[in-house]
Amino acid sequence: MNRFILxxxxxxxxxxxxxxxxxxxxxxxxxxxxxxxxxxxxxxxxVDEVLDWRAGRIDITQPDKHLDMAAIAVLLTRGxxxxxxxxxxxxxxxxxxxxxxxxxxxVCVAYTGRDKLTPEAQKxxxxxxRTTRQLRGDTENHWVMYYSSLYLMADLYPNEPAETWYSGxxxxxxxxxxxxxxxxxxxxxxxxxxxxxxxPSHYIGEYAIPMLFLATWAKDPEMRIRGxxxxxxxxxxxxxxxxxxxxxxxxxxxxxxxxxxxxxxLTSYFSWLLFGNTPTPSGYGGWGVYFAPVAKNYMVPEVIYxxxxxxxxxxxxxxxxxxxxxxxxxxVLSPPVYKINYLRRDYAVGSIQGIVNDAIQGHAWDVxxxxxxxxxxxxxxxxxxxxxxxxxxQSQFATFPEAMITAVTFEGKPSYDSPDKVLGASSxxxxxxxxxxxxxxxxxxxxxxxxxxxxxFSKDLFNVSEDKSGWIFAQGGRxxxxxxxxxxxxxxxxxxxSGGWAKEKLPLGGRLLxxxxxxxxxxxxxxxxxxxxxxxxxxxxxxxxxxxxxxxxVPSVTMQTLRGKQVTFxxxxxxxxxGKPLDYSKWKLFEGPYLNAEVGGRKxxxxxxxxxxxxxxxxxxxxxxxxx
Amino acid sequence: MPAKTLLLALLLAGTAQAxxxxxxxxxxxxxxxxxxxxxxxxxxxxxxxxxxAGEWRHIGYNDTGITAVAFxxxxxxxxxxxxxxxxxxxxxxxxxxxxxxxxxxxxxRDVAVDPNAPDHVYVxxxxxxxxxxxxxxxxxxxxxxxxxxxxxTQAIKVDRTRAGRVLAACEIGIYLTEDGAQNWRQVLPTxxxxxxxxxxxxxxxxxxxxxxxxxAWISRxxxxxxxxxxxxxxxxxxxxVTFDVTNPQRFAIGSWAKGVLxxxxxxxxxxxxxxxxxxxxxxxxxxxxxxxxxYASVVKETLYVSDDFGRTxxxxxxxxxLVNSFLILPRAxx
Numbered sequence: 018m019n020r021f022i023l024x025x026x027x028x029x030x031x032x033x034x035x036x037x038x039x040x041x042x043x044x045x046x047x048x049x050x051x052x053x054x055x056x057x058x059x060x061x062x063x064v065d066e067v068l069d070w071r072a073g074r075i076d077i078t079q080p081d082k083h084l085d086m087a088a089i090a091v092l093l094t095r096g097x098x099x100x101x102x103x104x105x106x107x108x109x110x111x112x113x114x115x116x117x118x119x120x121x122x123x124v125c126v127a128y129t130g131r132d133k134l135t136p137e138a139q140k141x142x143x144x145x146x147r148t149t150r151q152l153r154g155d156t157e158n159h160w161v162m163y164y165s166s167l168y169l170m171a172d173l174y175p176n177e178p179a180e181t182w183y184s185g186x187x188x189x190x191x192x193x194x195x196x197x198x199x200x201x202x203x204x205x206x207x208x209x210x211x212x213x214x215x216x217p218s219h220y221i222g223e224y225a226i227p228m229l230f231l232a233t234w235a236k237d238p239e240m241r242i243r244g245x246x247x248x249x250x251x252x253x254x255x256x257x258x259x260x261x262x263x264x265x266x267x268x269x270x271x272x273x274x275x276x277x278x279x280x281x282x283l284t285s286y287f288s289w290l291l292f293g294n295t296p297t298p299s300g301y302g303g304w305g306v307y308f309a310p311v312a313k314n315y316m317v318p319e320v321i322y323x324x325x326x327x328x329x330x331x332x333x334x335x336x337x338x339x340x341x342x343x344x345x346x347x348x349v350l351s352p353p354v355y356k357i358n359y360l361r362r363d364y365a366v367g368s369i370q371g372i373v374n375d376a377i378q379g380h381a382w383d384v385x386x387x388x389x390x391x392x393x394x395x396x397x398x399x400x401x402x403x404x405x406x407x408x409x410x411q412s413q414f415a416t417f418p419e420a421m422i423t424a425v426t427f428e429g430k431p432s433y434d435s436p437d438k439v440l441g442a443s444s445x446x447x448x449x450x451x452x453x454x455x456x457x458x459x460x461x462x463x464x465x466x467x468x469x470x471x472x473x474f475s476k477d478l479f480n481v482s483e484d485k486s487g488w489i490f491a492q493g494g495r496x497x498x499x500x501x502x503x504x505x506x507x508x509x510x511x512x513x514x515s516g517g518w519a520k521e522k523l524p525l526g527g528r529l530l531x532x533x534x535x536x537x538x539x540x541x542x543x544x545x546x547x548x549x550x551x552x553x554x555x556x557x558x559x560x561x562x563x564x565x566x567x568x569x570x571v572p573s574v575t576m577q578t579l580r581g582k583q584v585t586f587x588x589x590x591x592x593x594x595x596g597k598p599l600d601y602s603k604w605k606l607f608e609g610p611y612l613n614a615e616v617g618g619r620k621x622x623x624x625x626x627x628x629x630x631x632x633x634x635x636x637x638x639x640x641x642x643x644x645x
Numbered sequence: 646m647p648a649k650t651l652l653l654a655l656l657l658a659g660t661a662q663a664x665x666x667x668x669x670x671x672x673x674x675x676x677x678x679x680x681x682x683x684x685x686x687x688x689x690x691x692x693x694x695x696x697x698a699g700e701w702r703h704i705g706y707n708d709t710g711i712t713a714v715a716f717x718x719x720x721x722x723x724x725x726x727x728x729x730x731x732x733x734x735x736x737x738x739x740x741x742x743x744x745x746x747x748x749x750x751x752x753x754r755d756v757a758v759d760p761n762a763p764d765h766v767y768v769x770x771x772x773x774x775x776x777x778x779x780x781x782x783x784x785x786x787x788x789x790x791x792x793x794x795x796x797x798t799q800a801i802k803v804d805r806t807r808a809g810r811v812l813a814a815c816e817i818g819i820y821l822t823e824d825g826a827q828n829w830r831q832v833l834p835t836x837x838x839x840x841x842x843x844x845x846x847x848x849x850x851x852x853x854x855x856x857x858x859x860x861a862w863i864s865r866x867x868x869x870x871x872x873x874x875x876x877x878x879x880x881x882x883x884x885x886v887t888f889d890v891t892n893p894q895r896f897a898i899g900s901w902a903k904g905v906l907x908x909x910x911x912x913x914x915x916x917x918x919x920x921x922x923x924x925x926x927x928x929x930x931x932x933x934x935x936x937x938x939x940y941a942s943v944v945k946e947t948l949y950v951s952d953d954f955g956r957t958x959x960x961x962x963x964x965x966x967l968v969n970s971f972l973i974l975p976r977a978x979x
Binding site: 344 | 902
């Protein structure tokens, strides 16, 4: 076909296909699709929707403006415009990026184009891996992307000498180094002592995409099955921590947008793609597009699909994970953290106990409620100490004290040093959770930046009342909520940093409860509307709960929870439940009705009803069972 | 990211004026504001050499995270840099580089070559110390005697008087090895990180160290015993310390909070030298060139230079730079 005509046709087609059907349409049904064939067909259709949308945004007559590496990978996958893609690749490789966020897109193009791009274009890609130094980064997701990419490029170009690689190491050395890290990450870390970036709202893509690439393209069948097993591992954790496809509970790392609008995260893209039970975020999550060209090589197993979509009742998932690396000020490099998530039909309550996982992007606890259409809804309630700390920065980064706080606010985390922030974790916050009761206590040292706590009250709450009892009552969706501030407070409007590079704050609605007291606390109780005759009955039940607390010396709460537990929680001490101290050291890697794994076991058992899948990294086997 | 003042004593014996042309002066500069992992590097970062014409000439590769550079004294075409990836080495004057470490080491903070055993390279890491005995071809950890925790190592310096004698500035103090890092012992305990340690170019027994929260320290016996320098403030972090190769009595300290501190009487008294520096005087590093000119890298500003040891300042080049280290060393034949 004449290239001009082809271009015109493509442009005309593009204008027709720029819609995002699953972003713009009403939310999909959340009930499971029973027929396996229909499920598979629907999955493939969603994959094609992503590819169609991305291809539809391309004006092929303007490749310099429209062809980034995602677009090229999509076109190559669809079998379109090889010549234009090749020329554009040659141009782009003259000025390569540095680091894992450039590496894995480049790998995607290299593999999707290995039998489609011109030899000159393939040579340009290869040359870029000689000339441009790749920075490995300083976080776990950086390293997984970096080493997955290096592994696959060394795999693609074996037996090449050291001087042809930016690392100065030959193909075999690069492959061995990359393999060494990937096996360490899989065997010694993730499947033994837990992920360092568990429940990430966005970083799931930085793990899932490289794992899919390994599962698809690695020559070594061991690495392929490892990639596939890690995908199951990641998506099983995602499934078990979602409610109607929306990620719930605490996050190792997240951002302001996903903290308040829980659906608006890359995890929702994966829920949509794999489970079909929530709308996809705008633009299919951005990075999510890189999953699509290869997505048809993976199909989430039925047992995981059903965990996400087919819930028979309430459940608690208790997991152990670990923090990011503490270079200083800790007795342990990556101390354990203990995650609890209580999921019910109408809401979820989740928290992290233990040490601060990530000072900048951690989100330690919240109550989130289900919304029929989660888009634009700020369906969450929580409090936090908005901490900004040189010491915290020095704990986890190789930096001097003063510089990092300023730098980080310019590097995609604009709220870090803001007193009204709703993101980040503080060492002055200690949390207890049992089912749908959360007690968060604060003992902030004088002079700390900042000397108050923030409670988030969403624009989407209704029937909010400040009761004479001291409780604040509210309703979110089909969830009754009771929030008890333990110290005096005032209200300010909530202002939102929209995006990592935002310079201004937006008035999206909602407000912050600001309590400017060093010794402080929050108690939250949640219940479903179905459990009480009406809202008044819920309020009466809350008021009747025996509750004593003290902020003198050390904050301490003794109370009976809505579920009848007798709890004493004192800041810095093990919580006592019905007379027994809670012993976190006995927590397993995963423990719940759906996911189970022992610490150090390298094995996860995924269960739903009669279905069971065992991922065993000791033997590199995937075993499926169906009980009779 | 300490200042580097690697000097060979014998070659420094002459007067400053006579010695100046015989030395090379390098900096490791990060000029790329707002770079984060994944974004494109749009400026030229890395090692710069001061030319005889007084300009800064970029050498080597473009990396936003270079913290230090060290050269093989036998041949300056062999050099080492520490950066976020770890340790890099070139054997051919920067045409080709090798990442010396594997995945089990990261974020190199400092690097030093043993002048009496130039195949031996010492690397300061966020979680300890690594050593190469084959010019960086292989790296191993040598941490016997270092604490299990508290071994975050910010700076590492080789005593030029004896092979295998090395001081490491760690999270909980200064550690000394006298056998090529086979064994370490603590010689100065601190509560928080020792941010720099330097050996005098005039007196090899004289060492200075600065810390995050315990001020500055001096040793007159080769780093075995240390005493506090009372004239230096201890309430805020000090970032680096340097000697003046032209004058044994002159020391300088850089600090974000304190700016530039200088002594011209061998550390007995100290003066603040911030007049003429930008408001806030957030100094990242200080260094002294072979002619005795004092430099201050000011955060988000530029490199400043003083011809009178801090009494007056003027802007130098490298707008927007952060200098992570200064290095002065005898010009080599190769």
